Amino acid sequence: MTHAATSLPIIDISALVASATASQANINHDAVANVAKQINQACREHGFFYVSNHGIAQSLIDALDSQSRAFFALDEATKMQWRMELAGRAWRGYFPLGGELTSGRPDWKEGLYLGTERAANDPLVLAHTPVHGANLFPNIEGFKTTILDYMAATTALGHAIMSGIALSLDLPANYFDARYTHDPLILFRIFNYPSQPVPDGLDVQWGVGEHTDYGLLTILLQDHIGGLQVRTPQGWTEAPPISGTFICNIGDMLDRMTGGLYRSTPHRVRRNTSGHDRLSFPTFFDPNYFARVQRIEGLPEVPDSDDSATRWDQANVHAFNGIYGDYLLSKVAKVFPQLRNDVLDQ
Template sequence: MLAEIDISSLRHMTDEAVTARAAQQIDDASSRFGFFYATGHGIPREAFDALLTASERFFALSETAKATISMNRGGTAWRGWFPVEGELTSGLADRKEGLYLGEELGPDDPRVQAGLPLHGANLWPEAVPELRSAVEAWLGGAVAVAEAIMRGMALALGLDADHFAAGLTRNPTLLFRIFHYPSQQPNSDESFGVGEHSDYGLLTLLAQDDKGGLEVRTRDGWIDVPPRDDALVINIGDMFERLTRGRFRSAPHRVVNRAGTSRYSFPLFFDPDFSAPVEPLPIATETRFPRETRWDGVDLHEPIGTYGDYLIGKVGKVFPDLAQRKLAGTGE
């Protein structure tokens, strides 16, 4: 059973005892499962409802209409829509379609001027103009929640609350996705909307509708991670496992598509500064925590260079054709 943690104290940082208790709960959940539910996050229910409604309107459009903002129009910012089976996980096509978004960056932003991949402007559908305001309202709240949880992570590791904000996430890489998992045909077998994988970065904040389908692999097998009222699902990414030398667990997870039910999910990936090296924390080098053999055989503790170098290598496997065209500078 995944823990449900009230993070309101980490948002306000006014009650030291309550904050310390939340940090301890985060430490335990991150070490045991790599997943937990966050309550007390402060994002109004109305913000989620607006996001879900606008997303449903967008994905109800024809493929021709959705393709007006397809990913091959997003350049190296890698923003836009992709169709069902247009994304690969562990080399297999996912049974989902999605919209890639991120921090809205104009041409004068230094990261855009430097030509950093995965940074730039979002693509917005003219047919659903309310989607932009819904996404931006949600992101404003979700980023503040991520910052609060990162304070809890720092405290859990015996660091100053602002340790990460002062360095690794001073300019975080912010990637936001809207995923639509279509229902299976009646009497068909269940299929994976997303196969077994772990997330690349530091922290994922997930909002989901009421349909369910997310599963996480624990040491005792696969368990469901069902929706729980307005709680967000939080999971640890590969870079936190790397930072802590295995103290925090980046758990494999997957999504099962079920007959008769479509599903929407909204993950925010709160990741390190694109140009920052990701090295184990000094506090983590004192003890080597036991490490499981990962499902994919990857050793997260091998040198990776900057986070951007690592991320581009990973994303290129998710969209290999797009990577070949865009990151090689060959256009559409």
């Protein structure tokens, strides 16, 4: 990745990462408070920010990138051996180009859906809980281990960042862990945006159309090509890859919890015309599937918290009242309508 200019803030979170494993006596509280202050400003103004000094080894990132490229270089018939239909209600596996929809239109990308690995005798699997189960790991040497290590690393990072978000709201650092994320719903995606023409007759405009994320926090690794765009009050702005960083953005449930104080910001991805495949790796750090999402008491009132008139889907996230799993399924079923018919309606 290369450095690039951006209007989005870059936050050094080394103090947060260190505090996650330090004893209370050894935490640099002033440094942590400074990070929380920056997160507060970023979430109020943008809903997006970069994090640097995050503690995830570059060697792990490099392995993930190279092994993912090896997978996507396979022919489609081979990749379809790990197609999503084979995972059933676990909602894991490969989907081909144009196989995922945003606002009813196909996105020009292919991808691999993954998540927390759960054994067949896990109580949630035995209960047929949607989006819980075993992954379909492609037969690429080392890929399974790399994926599991990367998900573990970004999950730990998610806990650290959420503690900073809690402090940014003048809440105890463990606020979200105690109520929503002690056992978070972790969904991980590996997307490939190929640089190739769209076939005639396919209604494709974007790599990914305008949308917001569903849960609490997204931790995104981009390769060197870029293409992410964020909608700010000043208009659409580029969110280019910056060496040594992840991009973080807040989702609909944090918007709901904060009463609109922290917004889930719309974003999209340009179609890739670089001449080289573009990879991206979002980790979605979300509330537990059964967590009942509620507004945080004591936060300032936001007069225009209902922004449904300007949202991409015209939805009012503040009208939602239920467990996170219900919200997630209502959204994901629109992304893969055929899979919904084949799997979730059984």
